[in-house]
Each structure stands twice: as structure tokens, then as C-alpha cells.
Amino acid sequence: MKLVLIADTFPPLRTSGAVQLRDLSREFVRQGHELTVLLPSSDLKQPWALEDFGGVRVLRLKAPKTKDIDYIRRTMGEFLMPYAMLRNLHKSPLAKEKWDGVVWYAPSIFHGPIASALKKASECKGYLIIRDIFPEWAVDMGLMGRGLPYRFFRAVANYQYSVADVIGIQTPGNAVYFDHWLQKPARKLEVLQNWLADAPVGPCSIDLAKTSLAGRRVFVYAGNMGVAQGMDILLDLAEHLKARADIGFLFVGRGSDAQKLAASAKARQLDNVVFHDEIDPDEIPGLYAQCDFGLIALHPKHRTHNIPGKFLTYMQSGLPVLANINEGNDLVDLIRDEQVGAVATENSPEVLARMAMALVEGGQNGDEMSRRCKTVYRRLFSPEQAVQQITSAL
Known part of the structure; x- marks a missing residue:
């Protein structure tokens, strides 16, 4: 066509x-x-x-x-x-x-x-x-x-x-x-469904081994940091887990709230948090290869349903997710049904902290969850399927 x-x-x-x-x-x-x-x-x-x-x-x-x-x-x-x-x-x-x-x-x-x-x-x-x-x-x-x-x-x-x-x-x-x-x-x-093409793991300008997160199990957030994401709770989560020397948080991207969030982390003296400017999309697989879990945040006031693009990138890289999203969002059932992470709708940092520790301590279950993430990506989020669906409709 x-x-x-x-x-x-x-x-x-x-x-x-x-x-x-x-x-x-x-x-x-x-x-x-x-x-x-x-x-x-x-x-x-x-x-x-x-x-x-x-x-x-x-x-x-x-x-x-x-x-x-x-x-x-x-x-x-x-x-x-x-x-x-x-x-x-x-x-x-x-x-x-x-x-x-x-x-x-x-x-x-x-x-x-x-x-x-x-x-x-x-x-x-x-x-x-x-x-x-x-x-x-x-x-x-x-x-x-x-x-x-x-x-x-x-x-x-x-x-x-x-x-x-x-x-x-x-x-x-x-x-x-x-x-x-x-x-x-x-x-x-x-x-x-959203879609994302296969991407090889290549070099990345961010080297976590040279940051304060070296040696930690890292929860990464890569993407827009704006009002719609409601990301303050992720800093609350980091503060709750400040005493855990084995857990760290990486935020990569830009947006209307990026500077405010970075300033808040500094004011709270969160040494388990690192902020970095956005990187080229081709570097994302190399970044995720250094991380363990993906973070998702959607403001609890949302009533519409949304599956963020970053969820696809996490699935593609085999990163189980920790999500704080609005009640009733279709993404809640997707994460739970497919067993690809943990999701909270209470907007509670205490609940998120318990979920984060459970993911970190998952051991062998974590390896199985990572394999499920990649399976979900291949089954639901390929651009081949999207193109065939669009052209068939036309």
C-alpha cells in the first residue's frame, strides 16, 4: 500500500x-x-x-x-x-x-x-x-x-x-x-497495542559502575518526568529505602518536573538516588542491561487508561516492573495476570517499599519473571503486529 x-x-x-x-x-x-x-x-x-x-x-x-x-x-x-x-x-x-x-x-x-x-x-x-x-x-x-x-x-x-x-x-x-x-x-x-522494535544492547554513556549506585540492585525510570506521572512518590519510596545499601534508584530523562525532583532528592540527602539527563534512545538497551527493575508512575487522579512506552522497553529488556498507577487502569491487570512485576494503586510509599523489597529478594523467581517479561514483549508489542493491523483495517 x-x-x-x-x-x-x-x-x-x-x-x-x-x-x-x-x-x-x-x-x-x-x-x-x-x-x-x-x-x-x-x-x-x-x-x-x-x-x-x-x-x-x-x-x-x-x-x-x-x-x-x-x-x-x-x-x-x-x-x-x-x-x-x-x-x-x-x-x-x-x-x-x-x-x-x-x-x-x-x-x-x-x-x-x-x-x-x-x-x-x-x-x-x-x-x-x-x-x-x-x-x-x-x-x-x-x-x-x-x-x-x-x-x-x-x-x-x-x-x-x-x-x-x-x-x-x-x-x-x-x-x-x-x-x-x-x-x-x-x-x-x-x-x-503499543509497539517497539527489537534493539541490540550497545554502548551507553551512563556507566553505573562509576556512580554511587555501583553494586546496588537498581530500579530505573527512563522517560518524561511531568505532572501526569506523579513521580514524587518515587522519591518517597527512595527515602523509605534509604537504609538499604543494596538498593538504588536511577532517573533518566527530562520534563517539567525533572529539575524539581532532582532538587528534592538533594534536599532530602538521598544518596541512593541518581538523576541523569535524557540519553539517545539507542542507548536505552545498554542502560537497562546495567539495571534490575523498571519503575512506572502514573498520577493517581488519572481515569483514562495508559500503557506507557517505557513499560514496553522494560519488557523488551527483561526488567520486572514496580508500578504506582491509578486504580482500574488496564495496566494493573496486565502486570498481575502476566506476573511481570508488582503494581500498587494505593499511592502509598510504604506499600511500594514492601513490594520493592519483595522484588529484590525474589531470587530465582526474579529470573523467571525476567523471562516472562521478554515473552510478553514478543507476544503483544511487536511492530509487525501493529503494521498488519493498520493495513488490514485500511
Whole structure:
């Protein structure tokens, strides 16, 4: 099939979304499909730039800045983004291209206009990949009420949904948000699991043997550190286990709360905690090879269901997880049913501390758990399955 994929993140960015779309794009090509990725770029001096990314055509289109700016300017930039992308697409060599299917990735919720235009021009179907339910999760977190801003974002999201013929959600629990959307005939909602390509263990710029965590059993957190993660409890956990000289905690990444968390660890004099800036995604397997367990945190106010990308990377590397997540999240049952770690919904550092010690003292059971992690990854989270599911739907 000749497909176009619309997104707002892709390498060289290091976000989990960029890594996911990199792996998905490569798999489309590996399975013999012709793929073009359309991306907004605020750094371009010209209207467009066409690149080759391992057999994937990547067309970057000049658009307003939407990253690392205040919320008001970001909202304005994202609202204008699809229109700027369309305008500059018409100036590019791909202006007259026709597609067999349009795929787009959310976040962002603002891709509806460009997805609609490309579908109509090519008279083809569209597949929306949704990885979080916005603005619902922002309301759950108390970041937004149900006033005018919420109604605006909700209208934008609903328009994006209306453009799609098929929507792929992360987990079955998120289906409740699409009951109204499904009332229109010929629409299809399905679970599209997250995916991650196999990655070899290579060199890593972080050498734990040269840090204060040398010789300890290490719990690692690698990824975004923001409001949605509710990571303060992980520092509370580290403080509870401060006396355990055999246990350490490593936090790698960036985000709105990263500096605050690092400052808090320093103020608490947590010598069992090390913070490090984000590293290249290709270094992650080498990092995890030095660690023993993966940490997951989702703010307890969440009501939507989410399987973080980092969970996949932990499974791929055979790291059992210690998770503190919201009650009722589908990830709770997945961890418990597959026996790939320990999960708490009480938001209690005492409970987490007991679970952490049980994991560390698991002995032979830990080896079996590590094997189960890799089995879960191979069975549920391969990009091969994701590509076959998307193309079958289209």
C-alpha cells in the first residue's frame, strides 16, 4: 500500500512517540509498503524539506512552533499547524500525490484538518492512532476544569475523531470514550497495542559502575518526568529505602518536573538516588542491561487508561516492573495476570517499599519473571503486529 503518516514527533527527537513512529515506519517499509511521513517543523527557513529515512520519505513542512513554549502560544501554534502544513504541502513536490490510506498519530489532537484534506483528495480511508485521551486526562489531573478551554479542546478532539474511519486505542478500558463516535455506521474501534522494535544492547554513556549506585540492585525510570506521572512518590519510596545499601534508584530523562525532583532528592540527602539527563534512545538497551527493575508512575487522579512506552522497553529488556498507577487502569491487570512485576494503586510509599523489597529478594523467581517479561514483549508489542493491523483495517 501507498500510505501517508501524519505526526508531530519523529527522529531526531528522542521522545517515546518519536521512537514508536520510527519503529512503525521502518516496519511499514520492511513489509513492502510505500510510506511518506508528514511532519511540522518550526525550524525550516523554506516551506518544505524532503528527506530519506531508511526508505521512508519524510516531508518536513514549515509550521508554527509548538514545543517548549507557554500553553497559550502552544495552543495557537497547534491550532494553526495543520493549515500551515497543508499550505506548504501544496508547495512541495508531493502536492499531487494520492494515497491508499491516511494514518495519523495523537497526540496531537489537531491533525484533523490535514487528515481530512488528504483523505478527500485520495478518496481513501483514515486510521487514527490514539495514545492518550486528551483533554480528559487533563481534567482528571486538575490541570483544567470543564469550562471554555475544555470545551474548545473537546471540540477539536471530536472533530479529529469524526475524520477517522478506524480508531486504534491503547487498551480496552478507553473504549468508553468512543460510544458516541461508534454510533455512526461503518466506523470501527479496535485495540492497537503499543509497539517497539527489537534493539541490540550497545554502548551507553551512563556507566553505573562509576556512580554511587555501583553494586546496588537498581530500579530505573527512563522517560518524561511531568505532572501526569506523579513521580514524587518515587522519591518517597527512595527515602523509605534509604537504609538499604543494596538498593538504588536511577532517573533518566527530562520534563517539567525533572529539575524539581532532582532538587528534592538533594534536599532530602538521598544518596541512593541518581538523576541523569535524557540519553539517545539507542542507548536505552545498554542502560537497562546495567539495571534490575523498571519503575512506572502514573498520577493517581488519572481515569483514562495508559500503557506507557517505557513499560514496553522494560519488557523488551527483561526488567520486572514496580508500578504506582491509578486504580482500574488496564495496566494493573496486565502486570498481575502476566506476573511481570508488582503494581500498587494505593499511592502509598510504604506499600511500594514492601513490594520493592519483595522484588529484590525474589531470587530465582526474579529470573523467571525476567523471562516472562521478554515473552510478553514478543507476544503483544511487536511492530509487525501493529503494521498488519493498520493495513488490514485500511
